[in-house]
Amino acid sequence: MSFIKKHIEQEKLNRRNFLFASAAGLGSFAAAGMFGPGMARAAITDPTIAWSYRNRTNPYWNEIVSGGEAFVQSLGMSKDALTHLINEGSSEKALADVKALLARTNGQLALAIDTNDAPNCRPVVEAVAEAGGYVSTIWNKTDDLHPWDFGDNYVSHMTWSDEKPAEETARILLEAMGGKGGVVHLGGIASNNPAIERLQGLRNALVDYPDVELLAAEPADWDTQKANQVMSGFLTRFGDEITGVHCANDTIAYGVIEALRAEGIEDMPIVSYDGNPQAVQLVAERKILATVFTNPHWGGGITASLAYHAATGAFKPSEEPNEHREFYGPTIMVTPEDAAEFKASYLDSVPSYDWADFWGPTNGQIQYK
Known part of the structure; x- marks a missing residue:
């Protein structure tokens, strides 16, 4: 770490x-x-x-x-x-x-x-x-x-389109929690579109898990140090009521992991977002359950x-x-089962891209609710 x-x-x-x-x-x-x-x-x-x-x-x-x-x-x-x-x-x-x-x-x-x-x-x-x-x-x-x-x-x-992938990671988290317990969410900057959508993804998943309580959701501003402080505060407030952590991005997850380690907690279910190299390695090691590569x-x-x-x-x-x-x-979901293959394809060597193919990998027009 x-x-x-x-x-x-x-x-x-x-x-x-x-x-x-x-x-x-x-x-x-x-x-x-x-x-x-x-x-x-x-x-x-x-x-x-x-x-x-x-x-x-x-x-x-x-x-x-x-x-x-x-x-x-x-x-x-x-x-x-x-x-x-x-x-x-x-x-x-x-x-x-x-x-x-x-x-x-x-x-x-x-x-x-x-x-x-x-x-x-x-x-x-x-x-x-x-x-x-x-x-x-x-x-x-x-x-x-x-x-x-x-x-x-x-x-x-x-x-x-963050809401659906965030919901998918949340479902992975909630299943790992056994469908019960307490979850906390650490988000990005409150006014950021992805921060809003990623929290909503968690809320969508929680509808199907009535025995899981959302204990708290607070912004961590996409920041590792602030996430460390927020998670430390959650641990003080809720203690062992927390049985899972939903992180809005990978850098937040790093701060969460360090806060948990400071309390001797090594096996807390955590999910994150972004697919950064360090996070993918943590997924491969099953220290993060899933991340989403953009x-x-x-x-x-x-x-x-x-x-x-x-x-x-x-x-x-x-x-x-x-x-x-x-x-x-x-977007690509990364789980422990496919982390090694993903790492080899996208991180160990960056693919060559045609920078004149403006819309090839895109996923359609933005939809507004």
């Missing part, structure tokens, strides 16, 4: 070293904004390619950005050609960084971004569209915001590719059907 402790320490170090970026240089942004939403400029010959994300200490986001770098390298560039906008989970910083980069590039930007929370997606998209840049988003946006309302500039949005390497590369190819005029997003503008990414 040494990698878990290392992960927690790295997050602590990351916080100490983190300084909010200045929003200086926004003065020229107004000039770049003359295009207006939906009024795309002529094709951009050499757009700046950027990824805006939380940080690389999180294994999931490291894979996302590695995919972005692989796409940039497929263009014959060094991976260093990818511009990194690291927001550390701050929506305000994410927006300020995007505006500053639009000003520096005069809007000649192909941006891939997770806006950190759903409400922040609109101001980011509006800023990019007004400057004449191109943006593809993943995970977080509000249901009333759609790429086709911004012509070509808002290229695409990809999320993952292929972040492909997601990171294809999101950057979509923004870039739209910016250079290789295709016009406005001429594509809606299912090519808003779509679900791929």
